[in-house]
Amino acid sequence: MASFSWYFTDRLVSKLEEREKQQIELYAETIRYVMTSDENADINFFFERIKKINENNTIPVIWKDGSGHLNSNNIEIPNFNNTEDRQKFLKGKLDEIILENNKPIEMDMGFQKEYIYYGNSNLLKLLRYYPLSQLVVVLILGFLGYIFFSYSRRAEQNRVWVGLAKETAHQLGTPLSSLTAWIEILKENPNVNPEIVEELAKDVQRLDTITTRFSNIGSTPILKKEPLEDLIHGFINYLKIRISSKVTIDIQSHLPPNQQVNVNKYLFEWVIENICKNAVDAMSGAGLISIRLKEGKNNTITIDIEDTGKGILPKNTSKVFAPGFSTKKRGWGLGLTLAKRIVENYHLGKLQLKWTEVNKGSTFRITLPNPTEEV
Ligand SMILES: Nc1ncnc2c1ncn2[C@@H]1O[C@H](COP(=O)(O)OP(=O)(O)OP(=O)(O)O)[C@@H](O)[C@H]1O
Ligand SMILES: [Mg+2]
Structure with a gap:
């Protein structure tokens, strides 16, 4: 449809170009005739004809006569006090017209050659x-x-x-x-x-x-101010006894004591659980999980969860949050999708993979707004 319209318009443009050229040729022919005819010819008739040719179009025309003097048609000229300024102005216009790439029409006046330069009509441009x-x-x-x-x-x-x-x-x-x-x-x-x-x-x-x-994820969850450190300690104590005893979990807080965050406890614990379970899987059941609580930029609190696991291959780093992406035999690939959704949609925070190196480990960062800074 678009290419058809393109083709059709292109043909129309070519036809119009051809017609405008013919019009200017007629114009040039008339001027040549007037300029070379003897005194007895009916000059008035031809002047009328020139006027008619130009009446219904907007083709800008500049005629450069033998002495280099410029005459114009269909070009709006400001009121100049002297001819020099007027000629200068027309010279500028002539340069513009030349840029439109129409071949000037040559008029053979017998003793010399003169040229008609013309541009494109408004219709053609449109x-x-x-x-x-x-x-x-x-x-x-x-x-x-x-x-x-x-x-x-x-x-x-x-x-x-x-x-x-x-x-x-x-x-x-x-x-x-x-x-x-x-x-x-x-x-x-x-x-x-x-x-x-x-x-x-x-x-x-x-x-x-x-x-x-x-039930919380199925409805708009209610957020409550909770002391972050206590929340994390409480939940990690609960989690510790459910994972391999060869995994150590270390929590360090660089936050003011009793720093609070606005969270839905159940959903937030689900996030921590998903990230920690992935960490345990990545370490094949033995290693260190370090949890660091810090103040972040722009009134935020960051929770970094780092493991000493096998890391994520560079080709997979952009896929870990995609639903269904899993490298595990029994994985659904839903844990991180869900965690990201909980953090970003329900807590207006951010969940990112902050660092990973194959065979060294990975760090996931949760960023939450800092409620104590809010006015
Ligand atoms: N800490 C990590 N270290 C190494 N790879 C990880 C880590 N966390 C996530 N991944 C990679 O990202 C993938 C997606 O994780 P995600 O938690 O979404 O799904 P899953 O753990 O495979 O399955 P499940 O739905 O049971 O959580 C994992 O299969 C794993 O390849
Ligand atoms: Mg998982």
Whole structure:
């Protein structure tokens, strides 16, 4: 469609160019005739003709006569007091017209040759740009269409994601509350080993945490000011007993005591858990995880989680946050996608891979707004 329009306009432009050239040739021929005819000729008739030729067009014309004097037609000339300025002005115009690349028309006056220079009419100029302007419109429309399409696709993905999370939380809720009730009954029963009941209660507690996470991600989560260091220590203590004992987790804070952050505790712990679990996987179950809490630039708090694992290959560094990207046998490739989503969409923070080196380790950085600096 666009190339058809391009081709069509191009032909139109060529035709118009040809017609304008013929018009100027006629003009030149008339001038030549007037200038070379004898005194008895009806000069007036030809002057009328020259006027007619130029009446309905906007082709700028400059006629350079034998003495180099410039005469013009269809060129707006300011009011000059003397001929010299006028000639200077026309000289400038002549240079512009020459740039338009129309071959000047030669007039053989017998004793000398004179030239008519001409430019392009407004219509021709407009027509030349027409396909380009059409192309720009098509490109803008295409771009808008693309934005709309990707936005609606993302919105659709969001709905599926959020809906699934909500439904899971909802479905887990009923058996969970009945399990809690069963535990209470078992606690009363002297024939059941209390240690077993204790372990069972912990597992149910864990299931409850998972359900709360799903339910939080499925709705707009409520953020609360929490002391960051305590939150991290509390959660790492919980995590430590669930991972290999050959993994050491070291926490260091360079923040003021009791520094708070605005978070949804359940979702934030989920982020830390995903990053730490990846770290444990990368170290094949043995190594050091260092967690550093610091103040960042522009009123932010940064949480760096560094491991001494196998690192990430350069070709994969840009893919780790993509949903479905996993190098693990049993990985879903969802952990980091989810973590990034929680940090960036729900906490208005940032999650980045800050450093990685093959066989040395990796650092993931969480950046959160610093609430104490807010006015
Ligand atoms: N600390 C790390 N060290 C080395 N590679 C990592 C690290 N963290 C993430 N990766 C790489 O990024 C990939 C994606 O991680 P992500 O947590 O999203 O998915 P996953 O761990 O493979 O699966 P899951 O959905 O169970 O979390 C991993 O498979 C791994 O290749
Ligand atoms: Mg993971």
